[in-house]
Amino acid sequence: MVPVNYYIVLSAILFSIGVVGVLVRRNALIIFMSVELMLNAANLAFVAFSSVIKSFSGQIFVFFVIAVAAAEVAVGLALIVEIFKSKRSIDVDQMSSLKG
């Protein structure tokens, strides 16, 4: 039997690693992947809690989070491709002007 706290601590650690990725890396794709890692950490906490209270609501919420993440990735990657086309770079430090 694994206490639910262990899952929550693991989720917190994974979330923090995602935060480090967003704050430290300059490559827009890696930042995007770190955001996915954070979503995933939140999902793990959802499923852990839903398993403790024996309810499906948490799992269904995770299902919706996965669907929204898929939509987000489609639009986000399209944006990154567009930025790369105009600037020849996906370094976030280069994205400092609003005018494309």
Next chain:
Amino acid sequence: MVIMTLDLIFFLALSLIAVATALGMLFSRNAIYSALFLVLNFITVAVFYLLLGAPFIAMAQITVYAGAIMVLFLFVIMLLGAEALPTTEVLPWQKPLAGLLAATLAVEATFIFITRARPEGGIVAPDIAVNTVTNLRELGNTLFTQYLLPFEVTSILLLVAMVGAIVLVRKEKRVH
């Protein structure tokens, strides 16, 4: 107090893999290695979902995250040739500050969860062979009765995302 049961050993080994692959994603210089580390991380988390008695979510995780989303990532990385881009350091103090902030967040979150820990919140490994079919049936029932409206809204969201992605990368026809 803590007895090292088989469950616990399995959990610790898996969480070691999860944290190691997350760190590998973070520190790889090559974006393709990062993506592949993240795939391994997602698969590890899918195994956690199986341990937690959520087989449907585990399979959705593997097909959607590890399958579709990460393949899209790899596709874009290779399309842009963005495996190893030269980096420019604009803010030299940013990295130590970011590390400090994230470490603070991790310690804070862990501290809260440990101090608020309740002994009754244990997760017993579910009897997969007995539970899976009824589990899935109940999950489907809940999804298509109580959560029917959000489910339908999700389909609209996916449609909007699809149209949005196409519009964004379409060649603009300039009218002069």
